[in-house]
């Protein structure tokens with residue numbers, strides 16, 4: 001029999017640990033690190049007995065472990081997003097689906113989305129007030145939703161409007177349900193799960209209409225949106241994706257990519273207003289390198305997802321200093337490794353210059369997770385954040401502030417700035433070159 005070796009940890013009942021984690025994101029993990037060190041065990045109502053790790057070598061080993069040994073945690077996300085969702089799949093089935101979805105998110109394909117991204121950003125910026133403090137989070141949510149609906153769902157007209165109305169409500173409900181144990185009794189249409197299923201049926205009907213439209217489209221081959229690419233994609237055996245799988249994956253992409261990107265952008269506003277030197281340097285020209293480094297540093301210091309998890313599928317698996325039982329969940333603390341001073345000197349300081357000439361190590365800088373399950377939309381998200389930030393700084397002067405840092409606020413999926421990323425902006429007197437770019441993309 002294998003002798004297990006695990007670190008100690010709090011023995012508080014799971015529900016209390018969960019409530020604490022939701023109402024005081026970050027505080028709990030810091031307390032435990034201070035008390036138990038860089039690894040500790042804990043109880044979670046969703047994941048059960050879990051090991052939280054933050055040591056760089058152990059995280060690297062976990063991310064490089066074969067999915068046959070350490071794979072998806074299969075939380076309720078599968079129930080919420082559908083059985084075909086990447087989040088619900090493990091092993092070979094995950095590999096098969098992911099293989100089909102990777103090409104649309106890489107290289108040349110992404111360039112096709114830049115115009116959509118800038119156009120949706122400019123459209124939203126038309127409503128921004130000047131010289132008055134306002135929360136940018138709702139705006140960022142609208143920008144990232146509209147971008148996904150156009151670039152990923154290929155939605156226009158009635159379907160665009162319907163999805164824009166339905167999805168935010170539905171995803172919010174779903175992200176709350178994902179954190180709760182699944183009820184054993186069906187309480188019908190008045191229960192949260194009942195309401196959730198009614199919305200799912202409405203969603204499926206809209207997706208069927210989008211698919212039917214795309215299938216009638218004589219120019220489907222020329223379309224760049226991800227729905228069109230999914231319809232044309234084929235598995236190794238030559239079969240197409242089922243409509244159900246397409247609907248599940250579109251919902252997965254939306255849930256994974258909408259709020260996470262919006263929240264990171266709201267944090268970028270929050271960070272930049274409190275670092276006037278960086279803000280000045282970014283605003284005084286079109287320095288792509290510094291802008292990209294800023295986005296990396298915002299994600300290091302304010303990662304919007306705290307943890308990613310893997311379920312251990314083999315008994316006696318040795319992970320660094322620990323020997324784990326089959327069935328245990330390992331949670332990787334993104335928050336803690338990003339604050340490791342041996343990897344990022346003076347870790348609490350916001351300093352984009354640390355990444356200007358040095359690309360981050362993708363096993364240490366992990367806002368997008370890692371390994372075979374690393375975020376599929378990382379390049380899409382980075383490009384989108386770059387376009388939104390570039391457009392913001394070109395169109396507006398962002399006014400610095402001496403206000404205290406905004407606190408973390410858990411929104412279910414992502415942790416956002418507590419006041420919504422407050423901004424004060426003044427529209428720049430437009431230069432002819434900027435005007436020409438803005439007019440071209442707004443068309």
Ligand code: HEM
Pocket residue numbers: 086087098152252253254256257258260261264304305308309367368369370371372373374375376377378380381
């Ligand atoms: C700043 C924005 C984003 C952040 C911080 C983020 C973060 C993450 C994280 C932490 C994971 C889990 C990775 C793991 O378990 O190792 C993930 C998975 C995923 N993300 Fe993102 N994400 C972002 C944007 C996006 C976008 C824009 C899309 C697509 C449009 C997307 C699609 C996905 C998908 C499909 C997965 C599941 C991958 C799999 O299981 O194979 N994400 N993301």
